[in-house]
Amino acid sequence: MGRSPCCSKEGLNKGAWTAMEDKILTDYINIHGEGKWRHLPKRAGLKRCGKSCRLRWLNYLRPGIKRGNITNDEEELIIRLHNLLGNRWSLIAGRLPGRTDNEIKNYWNTNIGRRLQNCSSSNLPQPDPDPNPNPKTREWNNSGSCLVQTKATRWPNNNKVILTKEITKQNDEANNDHNNHHINHNSDDANNVTGGSIDEALDFMADFQMMEGNIYSELFKMDFAESSSCLENNILEGTLNNNNLLYPKLSFNDNTTNVNDYSHSHGPSSSWADLLYDTGFDFQPMATFMESGF
């Protein structure tokens, strides 16, 4: 079967765009707006593929594109976002105003990625061999934090975040061992559970991690204070309390619930995972938050 090409390749210009082509494209979009890329070249009088026009506009001509060197702050944010999101360049770019996914991808491949490669070939600590192969591989930078190198994958539409307090016992032993290892990072938190079952929370985490390919579990390993830079950079919505702990804002339907409300009745939390250890906590808003937060 196969798909028809997005446009006829014959007679089209390829390669670098000329100033005249840029002007034609910019003028056309300023008048008619974005979209309908397939028909744009013909209507605008450009001998270019629609996809090429879209790319040129989004990555170069669009107003607000920030050109020039990536700042240290931006680089730090890119690293942190990449740690959370993997190679989801468009998502990362969405948190860096004026930067494009292409630019960030190039920057990563030519700067950060290379630096990591150098680090991993030196004496820096190497990741433990994983007996239970996982989509992510870890590289270690010289500050000791780890970066997650993932093969970019899309989340299927039918694999939305489904958070439930129902316990499933269908995970195999390997999964349980792996997940318990994560939870052990927060063993202090687990000891502070007020009512409810730790096992229930662990099982919830196991199901959650299994479904979501570890992306969200990375979030749960961050404590609120560490997450503050995410807040400052609008990665997360929420507020900082007097102790500089981040309380994310959870949106549920048309109502908005702040975790401050949760903390008032349960005491201040020290990590995201605390929320999971309280069986009275309604996970559904968290699911919504997670879906909207990224």
Added chain:
DNA sequence: AAAGGACTCAACCGCACTATG
């Protein structure tokens, strides 16, 4: 000054997802 290797980044490519009829 010249050659050629290294690097950068705009652009291309193919696949995947969504919308629509």
Added chain:
DNA sequence: TCATAGTGCGGTTGAGTCCTT
């Protein structure tokens, strides 16, 4: 339900530029 158009995304390429010898 299926086919197709439209769009978005990440990986890869290659021309131009920079750097080193």
